Amino acid sequence: MEVIMINKIGFHALLLLLLLLLNNGASQSIVKSLPGYSGNLPFKLETGYIGVGENDEVQLFYYFAESQNDPSTDPLFIWYTGGPGCTGLSSLIYEIGPFTFDVANFNGSFPSILLNPYSWTKVASIIFLDLPVGTGFSYATTSRGYSSSDTKSAKDSYTFLRKWLLRHPMFIKNPLYIAGESYGGKLIPMVAMEVLRGNEAGLQPPMSLQGYIFGNGETVIIDDYNSRIPYLHRMALISDEYFESAKTSCGEKYYDHDPNNLQCLHALEQINKCIENINLVHILEPNCEKFKARKPDKLGWDRSFSEDDSIDHILLPSSRQDQPWCREHNYIPCGVWANDPSVQEALHIRTGTVTGWKRCNLNISYVQDVENVLPYHEFFSKRGYEVLIFSGDHDMACPYVGTLKWIRMLNLTVKENWRPWNVDGQVAGYTEKYKKNDFNLTFATVKGAGHTCAEYKPKECLAMLQRWMSRRPL
Numbered sequence: 001m002e003v004i005m006i007n008k009i010g011f012h013a014l015l016l017l018l019l020l021l022l023n024n025g026a027s028q029s030i031v032k033s034l035p036g037y038s039g040n041l042p043f044k045l046e047t048g049y050i051g052v053g054e055n056d057e058v059q060l061f062y063y064f065a066e067s068q069n070d071p072s073t074d075p076l077f078i079w080y081t082g083g084p085g086c087t088g089l090s091s092l093i094y095e096i097g098p099f100t101f102d103v104a105n106f107n108g109s110f111p112s113i114l115l116n117p118y119s120w121t122k123v124a125s126i127i128f129l130d131l132p133v134g135t136g137f138s139y140a141t142t143s144r145g146y147s148s149s150d151t152k153s154a155k156d157s158y159t160f161l162r163k164w165l166l167r168h169p170m171f172i173k174n175p176l177y178i179a180g181e182s183y184g185g186k187l188i189p190m191v192a193m194e195v196l197r198g199n200e201a202g203l204q205p206p207m208s209l210q211g212y213i214f215g216n217g218e219t220v221i222i223d224d225y226n227s228r229i230p231y232l233h234r235m236a237l238i239s240d241e242y243f244e245s246a247k248t249s250c251g252e253k254y255y256d257h258d259p260n261n262l263q264c265l266h267a268l269e270q271i272n273k274c275i276e277n278i279n280l281v282h283i284l285e286p287n288c289e290k291f292k293a294r295k296p297d298k299l300g301w302d303r304s305f306s307e308d309d310s311i312d313h314i315l316l317p318s319s320r321q322d323q324p325w326c327r328e329h330n331y332i333p334c335g336v337w338a339n340d341p342s343v344q345e346a347l348h349i350r351t352g353t354v355t356g357w358k359r360c361n362l363n364i365s366y367v368q369d370v371e372n373v374l375p376y377h378e379f380f381s382k383r384g385y386e387v388l389i390f391s392g393d394h395d396m397a398c399p400y401v402g403t404l405k406w407i408r409m410l411n412l413t414v415k416e417n418w419r420p421w422n423v424d425g426q427v428a429g430y431t432e433k434y435k436k437n438d439f440n441l442t443f444a445t446v447k448g449a450g451h452t453c454a455e456y457k458p459k460e461c462l463a464m465l466q467r468w469m470s471r472r473p474l
Helices: 002-022 088-096 150-167 184-200 221-226 228-234 240-250 262-275 327-338 341-346 374-380 400-408 458-469
Strands: 027-031 045-052 058-065 076-080 099-101 113-115 125-129 147-149 176-181 209-215 365-367 386-392 413-423 426-436 439-446
Touching: 045 150, 058 088, 058 150, 076 088, 076 150, 076 184, 088 099, 088 125, 088 176, 088 327, 088 458, 099 327, 125 150, 147 150, 150 184, 176 184, 184 209, 184 374, 221 228, 221 400, 228 240, 228 262, 228 400, 240 262, 327 341, 386 400, 386 458, 400 439, 413 458, 426 458, 439 458
Parallel strands: 076 125, 076 176, 147 365, 176 209, 209 386, 386 439
Antiparallel strands: 027 045, 045 058, 058 125, 099 113, 413 426, 426 439
16 A cells, blocks of 8 residues: 555656646636626636747747536647648637637727637637747747747647646546648648657657547648649639640649749649639638739749738728728737737736737748658558548638548548538538548538638538537538
C-alpha cells in the first residue's frame, strides 16, 4: 500500500513539475461577459496565452469555448483557420462558435452580439488558435520569433496542445480531434502526426487522438490548384472548347505550366477572361474585387484566399448605391469589435502586444515549406482513425474535385457509395464513405456552400457533424 501511495504521489508530483516547466509565460482567464452582449454569457469562454519556441518567445493566443452539452465526455477539437494568417476569432464568430454578430443591423457603429444556434459547441469543446505567430492576438517577444513555416507551426501547435492540456487536465482523456479548414487542412495531418509521435515517445500528457476533420482544405498543392480548371468546366463556367484546349496544350498542368508554352498561356488567358468577375470562394455570390484596389489573378495562383475587410478598403452598402451586397461587409464588424479597447480588456489581451488587429493578416513572415501532405494521410490510413473531409461545392479556391482526387489516391475501399444526405427533408449534399481495416474516412459535399462551409450552411454543417460524431450515416 505504501508503494502504491508513493507512486501516486510521485506521479502527481511529476505532473506538477511538468506543469511548472511547460507553462512558463502562460495565462488563462474566464470571460464572463463581452461588449456588445447584454448580461453574462450563457456559455463558458476562456482566453489565454501559451508560450512556445525558444524561451517561450512566441506567445500563442487562444479562445476556448467549452461544450454546451457534456464537457466531461464530449470531444475536444483544436481548430485551425486558413490563410495562413487568419485568426481563430473569424472561425469562432462567422462559422462554428457560440456567438456571432448582428451583421444585418450593422451600420458602422459598435456591433451587437447574437448567439449562434448552430454552434459546434453543441457537441464538442473547441480551442480556436491564433496561428501562426502574428495572426490575431498572437505575438513574439523577439523579431526572430515572428518567422514561421508549415513545419514550425505544426511543432508549435503540438507544444501548445501539451501545455494547454497540462493546464486543463480534466480534458486529457476526452477524445481529441485535430480540425480546421482551408490552409489549415495542410497543418492538420502534420499536427496529428506530432501528437502520435509524442504519444509513442511517452511524452506527457498522453493524448486521446481519435482522428481529424477539415473542410475545403489544401493537401497536394499542385493538384488542388490544377483541379480548378476541371471544376470550372463542371460548373459550366468555361466552354468545352476552352477546357479541351487548356487540357491538351497545358497537359493538365495549369498551375505549374511551362511559361514558354504559348498555346497553354493563350488557353489560360481565355479561361481567365471567363471568370474574372467570378467570386473565388463562392461562385454564386457577387464578386466585389472590382471595388478594391487590387485585382488578383482569378485562378488564384498567388494562394491567397483571404480578403482585406477593413472599413477603408470596403465601403459599406449605404455609402455606394451602385455596389452590390458583398460577404466582405459581414467581416467589418469583426475589425471594429476586436480593435476596441473595451473588447481587448474583456478578452484579457496583453497591453501593447498587438496594434491594428486584422481578421486576416497577409503580411506575416511565413514560409510554405511543405507542398504535399498526402504522405501523412497515407500513414494514418494504415491506422485506426476516424476522418471527416467536407467540401462546399461552390468553392473554386479548393474545389471538391481536387479533394476527391487525393482521397482516391489513398487506395481505400469504398464502403458506402455516393449518395445524397438530407436535412429537413432536403438534399444537403452528397457523401461517400471509405475504409481500410480500422481506418474510416467520410467525404461529404455541402450543397450551396462556399470555401468556409459553416459560414454559408450552418444548420446543415452542424447536422453533418452531429451524425458523424455519433457514427451514424450522414
